[in-house]
Amino acid sequence: MTEDQPSVQGAVCPPPLPHRDRIVLGHGSGGKLSRRLIEQVFMPALRNPFLDMRDDSAVFQIPMMIADGARLALSTDSHVVSPLFFPGGDIGRLAVCGTVNDLSMVGASPLYLTAGFILEEGLSVADLERILQSMKHAAEEAGIFIVAGDTKVVQKGKADGLYINTAGVGLVDPLVNISGANAKPGDIIILSGSIGDHGIAVLQARGELGFESQIESDVAPLNHLTHGMLEASKEIHVLRDPTRGGLATTLNEIASQSQVGIIIEETLLPVNPAVASACEMLGFDPLNVANEGKLVAFVSESSASKVIEAMKHTEIGKDSVAIGRVVSTPPGIVLMKTQIGSTRILDSLSGEMLPRIC
Amino acid sequence: MTEDQPSVQGAVCPPPLPHRDRIVLGHGSGGKLSRRLIEQVFMPALRNPFLDMRDDSAVFQIPMMIADGARLALSTDSHVVSPLFFPGGDIGRLAVCGTVNDLSMVGASPLYLTAGFILEEGLSVADLERILQSMKHAAEEAGIFIVAGDTKVVQKGKADGLYINTAGVGLVDPLVNISGANAKPGDIIILSGSIGDHGIAVLQARGELGFESQIESDVAPLNHLTHGMLEASKEIHVLRDPTRGGLATTLNEIASQSQVGIIIEETLLPVNPAVASACEMLGFDPLNVANEGKLVAFVSESSASKVIEAMKHTEIGKDSVAIGRVVSTPPGIVLMKTQIGSTRILDSLSGEMLPRIC
Numbered sequence: 001m002t003e004d005q006p007s008v009q010g011a012v013c014p015p016p017l018p019h020r021d022r023i024v025l026g027h028g029s030g031g032k033l034s035r036r037l038i039e040q041v042f043m044p045a046l047r048n049p050f051l052d053m054r055d056d057s058a059v060f061q062i063p064m065m066i067a068d069g070a071r072l073a074l075s076t077d078s079h080v081v082s083p084l085f086f087p088g089g090d091i092g093r094l095a096v097c098g099t100v101n102d103l104s105m106v107g108a109s110p111l112y113l114t115a116g117f118i119l120e121e122g123l124s125v126a127d128l129e130r131i132l133q134s135m136k137h138a139a140e141e142a143g144i145f146i147v148a149g150d151t152k153v154v155q156k157g158k159a160d161g162l163y164i165n166t167a168g169v170g171l172v173d174p175l176v177n178i179s180g181a182n183a184k185p186g187d188i189i190i191l192s193g194s195i196g197d198h199g200i201a202v203l204q205a206r207g208e209l210g211f212e213s214q215i216e217s218d219v220a221p222l223n224h225l226t227h228g229m230l231e232a233s234k235e236i237h238v239l240r241d242p243t244r245g246g247l248a249t250t251l252n253e254i255a256s257q258s259q260v261g262i263i264i265e266e267t268l269l270p271v272n273p274a275v276a277s278a279c280e281m282l283g284f285d286p287l288n289v290a291n292e293g294k295l296v297a298f299v300s301e302s303s304a305s306k307v308i309e310a311m312k313h314t315e316i317g318k319d320s321v322a323i324g325r326v327v328s329t330p331p332g333i334v335l336m337k338t339q340i341g342s343t344r345i346l347d348s349l350s351g352e353m354l355p356r357i358c
Numbered sequence: 359m360t361e362d363q364p365s366v367q368g369a370v371c372p373p374p375l376p377h378r379d380r381i382v383l384g385h386g387s388g389g390k391l392s393r394r395l396i397e398q399v400f401m402p403a404l405r406n407p408f409l410d411m412r413d414d415s416a417v418f419q420i421p422m423m424i425a426d427g428a429r430l431a432l433s434t435d436s437h438v439v440s441p442l443f444f445p446g447g448d449i450g451r452l453a454v455c456g457t458v459n460d461l462s463m464v465g466a467s468p469l470y471l472t473a474g475f476i477l478e479e480g481l482s483v484a485d486l487e488r489i490l491q492s493m494k495h496a497a498e499e500a501g502i503f504i505v506a507g508d509t510k511v512v513q514k515g516k517a518d519g520l521y522i523n524t525a526g527v528g529l530v531d532p533l534v535n536i537s538g539a540n541a542k543p544g545d546i547i548i549l550s551g552s553i554g555d556h557g558i559a560v561l562q563a564r565g566e567l568g569f570e571s572q573i574e575s576d577v578a579p580l581n582h583l584t585h586g587m588l589e590a591s592k593e594i595h596v597l598r599d600p601t602r603g604g605l606a607t608t609l610n611e612i613a614s615q616s617q618v619g620i621i622i623e624e625t626l627l628p629v630n631p632a633v634a635s636a637c638e639m640l641g642f643d644p645l646n647v648a649n650e651g652k653l654v655a656f657v658s659e660s661s662a663s664k665v666i667e668a669m670k671h672t673e674i675g676k677d678s679v680a681i682g683r684v685v686s687t688p689p690g691i692v693l694m695k696t697q698i699g700s701t702r703i704l705d706s707l708s709g710e711m712l713p714r715i716c
Contacts, residue, residue, distance in 0.1 A: 024710075030602025030648075031707030054615060055537050056463035056598065057433035059530055072430075075415035076472035076525055080510045105414035114434035116523040118476070150523075152438045154714060160516045165474040165508075167434055167525030172417055179413050240414065244388025257412060290388070349389030352382075356512060 023123040028153030037151065041125060045132035046139075050112075050147035058147035060112065062171065070174055073108035075099055076167035082356040084127065084161050086205035088197075088216030089292075092134035094358060095164040097221050097292060098243075100142045104226040105239045105295065107178040108170030113139070114148040115166050120159035128162065142221035144168070175234045182237040183258035187326040188304035190297045192225065192311055193218070193319040194270040195247050196286035198293070200278045202357045211281075213274045220293035225317050229297065232310035238298035241291065243358055245349040248287040250296060251334045252348040259331040264324030264346070266338045288349045290357045298326060381481040386511030395509065399483060403490035404497075408470075408505035416505035418470065420529065427532040431466035433457055434525035440714040442485065442519050444563035446555075446574030447650075450492035452716060453522040455579050455650060456601075458500045462584040463597045463653065465536040466528030471497070472506040473524050478517035486520065500579035502526070533592045540595040541616035545684040546662035548655045550583065550669060551576070551677040552628040553605050557647035558636045560715045569639075571632045578651035583675045587655065590668035596656035599649065601716055603707040606645040608654060609692045610706040617689040622682030622704070624696045646707045648715045656684060 026033035043051065050058040062072075077098040084091045096113065103110040115135065119128070139146055201217040203209055222241060229236060238258070242250035247269075255262045271279075271286045279286050293316065299307045304322060311317035334346040384391035401409065408416040420430075435456040442449045454471065461468040473493065477486070497504055559575040561567055580599060587594060596616070600608035605627075613620045629637075629644045637644050651674065657665045662680060669675035692704040 025713045026710035028602075028713065029707055029710040031607050031646075031709065031711075033709055034602070035706070053537060053539070054611075055539075056460040057431040057466060057528070059429050059431045059464050059466070061429050071417050071419050072527070073415040073417045074470055074472055074527055075506050076474045076523070077508045078474035078476050078510045078523060080476060080512050080516075102414040106417050108415060108417070112432055114432060114525045116434045116436035116474075116525070118436050118438060118521055148433050148525075150435045152436045152714075152716075154438050154518065154521075157515065158438075158518045160512065163476055163512075163521070165434070165436060165523035165525075167472045167474070167506075167523075169430070169432055169527055170415070179411060181411070181413075244386075244392070249389050253412070288389075348393070349387055351389065351391055352384035352387040353389075355383045355386065356510075358510075 021125055023119045023121055023125065023153060025121055025153050025155065028151065034151065041129060042132060042149065045136045046146050048145050050145060058112065071172040073103050073106050073170040073172050075102035076165065077102060078163060078165040079358060080163050080356050081202060081358050082160055083205050084131065086217055087201045089219040090131055090134050091164055092131035093138045094219050094292060095166045096135050096138035096142065097219050098358065099166040099168040100144060100221040100223050101241045103168050103170035104223040105241055106172060107176035107226065107230060107239060108172045109227065110142060110144045110168055110170040110223050112145055112147045113166050113168040115146050115164060116150040118159055118163040119151065119153045120161055121153060121156040123161055138221060142223055176230060178236060178239050180238055180240060180254045180257040183254055183260050183298045183326050184237060185260055185326050185328040186301050187237055187298040188301055188322050189262065189264060189324045189326065190299060190304065190308055190320055191323045192295045192317045194272045195291055195294065196271060196275040196279060196289035198291050199289035199354050199357050200275050203354060209278055213278060215272065215274050215278065218291055218293035220316055222293065222295055225311065225314050228310045228314060229307050232306045233299065233303035235300040235303035236297055236307065239295055241295045243290050243292060246288040246290055248346050249348040251346065255334050256332045261327040261330050262324060262334040263327055264336050266336050268321060268323045270319050270321060284353065287346065288353055292358065379483055381477045381479055381483065381511055383479055383511050383513065386509065392509065399487060400490060400507065403494045404504050406503050408503060416470065429530045431461050431464050431528040431530050433460035434523065435460060436521060436523040437716060438521050438714050439560060439716055440518055441563050442489065444575055445559045447577040448489055448492050449522055450489035451496045452577050452650060453524045454493050454496035454500065455577050456716065457524040457526040458502060458579040458581050459599045461526050461528035462581040463599055464530060465534035465584065465588060465597065466530045467585065468500060468502045468526055468528040468581050470503055470505045471524050471526040473504050473522060474508040476517055476521040477509060477511045478519055479511060479514040481519055496579060500581055534588060536594060536597050538596055538598060538612045538615040541612050541618050541656045541684050542595060543618055543684050543686040544659050545595055545656040546659055546680050547620065547622060547682045547684065548657060548662065548666055548678055549681045550653045550675045552630045553649055553652065554629060554633040554637060554644035554647035556650040557712050557715050558633050561712060567636055571636060573632045573636065576649055576651035578674055580651065580653055583669065583672050586668045586672055587665050590664045591657065591661035593658040593661035594655055594665065597653055599653045601648050601650060604646040604648055606704050607706040609704065613692050614690045619685040619688050620682060620692040621685055622694050624694050626679060626681045628677050628679060642711065645704065646711055650716065
């Protein structure tokens with residue numbers, strides 16, 4: 001399988017990428033074509049001293065504070081959103097923010113990410129480059145590095161453009177103790193802004209709304225927001241980003257993990273009017289629609305106002321609002337006071353509403 | 359989208375998995391069906407105290423030695439092998455070993471892995487369970503935990519059964535300094551066993567050999583082997599596992615990264631007779647065929663014999679052998695003394711030989 005005319009590996013300028021406009025199976029071979037794809041498409045966007053090492057793993061020192069009892073957080077997310085581009089973002093931004101946010105939701109400061117790409121034969125290299133630029137910008141916004149990566153290519157019809165997995169490591173301050181199991185009766189529940197924007201923006205990009213709208217995904221890194229919140233108070237018991245399944249599912253997960261009751265008020269939930277209209281026409285509940293740049297925080301009553309204050313000082317959290325509180329009974333149940341004054345059980349999403357929104 | 363009859367989330371025994379025999383889109387919703395899939399299929403295989411936390415990230419202390427100047431390693435690999443099961447392994451074993459080995463190849467002791475699953479609608483749950491069992495066994499064999507995971511479901515025809523990404527973190531001893539850029543003239547090149555077994559085993563599983571054979575993939579975790587090698591000597595300059603592109607591509611990468619020449623001897627390369635026959639009939643060069651349980655080590659001449667000795671004391675490295683050495687010129691070039699006594703340039707794999715072998 002070697003070429004008839006052996007060429008000098010390690011030349012400074014590899015020959016131009018053949019089939020530059022489309023990904024071919026050879027780009028996943030691990031051989032010369034793979035190397036050209038890395039050098040000519042991935043590296044220009046993501047280059048940093050760690051990737052420049054070109055070893056099987058990135059190796060790094062961790063900050064000195066680790067010696068003082070800090071812990072590490074590790075998380076992963078695969079992204080299969082369809083379509084790849086949508087108002088307010090794309091699969092690349094989603095992939096970086098997804099893992100940055102999962103790390104942030106245990107109170108960690110994200111440090112380093114990995115990215116694994118599964119490319120479908122025939123993918124436009126221009127689209128790939130656009131997505132990589134988006135990852136670069138999201139990484140800069142979050143203040144993290146993508147330090148290791150992997151690329152595979154599958155035959156046409158065995159993926160849908162591309163899928164991206166990210167994993168990441170972060171550092172948790174010794175004074176931080178955040179978990180879905182830590183909600184306590186009396187905690188105030190804070191939401192960082194409007195719900196349902198991401199899911200509806202993706203539907204709109206699929207042309208499934210059936211009408212024009214200006215809804216943009218909220219996809220954004222939440223680590224600067226959580227950093228400010230934890231500066232304001234360490235009495236934050238739970239943090240979670242209501243992605244798939246929406247706010248209703250997230251609150252049910254927390255009620256179940258902590259074995260507490262939750263009461264929220266429907267009238268306090270911020271929903272963009274365009275999202276509310278779209279949900280009404282489609283028969284969706286915004287409480288079940290995915291978000292990619294929002295969080296809920298469960299905070300001790302004494303710290304709630306300063307945490308909300310800190311959140312409102314950020315652009316991303318300027319609409320933060322207390323939406324309810326934790327009660328001791330009934331454990332595992334989420335109740336909602338509705339607009340008409342009644343109280344109903346708010347259940348998790350059952351089945352599939354919007355496939356492949358992240 | 360809430361159900362007409364709200365049920366109590368957090369019940370100890372969730373109802374049996376509907377459509378138990380096949381994955382449906384709802385298993386990727388993030389809602390109740392997702393939860394059932396996690397509780398009834400993923401957790402029984404992979405359960406550990408980290409996954410039991412059910413938070414967005416796993417949080418852990420790292421060993422005290424970190425204070426003494428140790429570093430962390432981070433790596434990722436996506437796995438798209440076709441078929442999912444092959445002689446000697448499956449995609450689950452491959453996914454665990456792939457990242458364990460990438461960490462081992464910088465001299466790290468692997469600690470924790472993440473696993474991201476992309477499931478195709480219609481995948482048999484029995485196959486998924488078999489693959490998860492295989493991951494569990496490989497993790498036990500390597501002595502690591504899978505501490506965080508993610509599951510997405512895509513429509514039928516948008517994947518090929520399932521794809522698995524793994525990422526992992528490991529600890530690097532302060533005295534270890536291993537990189538593809540560290541090869542030095544005079545280094546002895548050691549190979550840990552026969553080449554080509556994995557690639558040919560996968561071809562055989564596809565029914566593409568056209569004849570019967572007993573070839574098994576070599577897929578295995580290499581961390582215990584590298585641990586023993588580093589106990590024997592810290593004078594190991596390069597470690598790499600010759601996966602996609604085979605040994606020829608790996609040696610070319612190292613020659614290029616270190617800007618050294620490499621000379622190996624064809625007669626010293628261990629190739630299983632069945633692999634050699636298969637390669638001859640198919641027109642493949644075993645030097646370009648993937649391995650998943652082998653490594654090459656570049657070791658200072660003074661330490662080579664004790665490193666080989668340590669390798670031979672392990673089952674996985676019992677056939678270890680010195681296959682060549684590093685020279686100063688020509689930089690970036692790999693030369694091979696052939697069986698007939700001539701010397702030829704050994705080039706990287708060009709294009710794609712065997713798609714989706716890992």
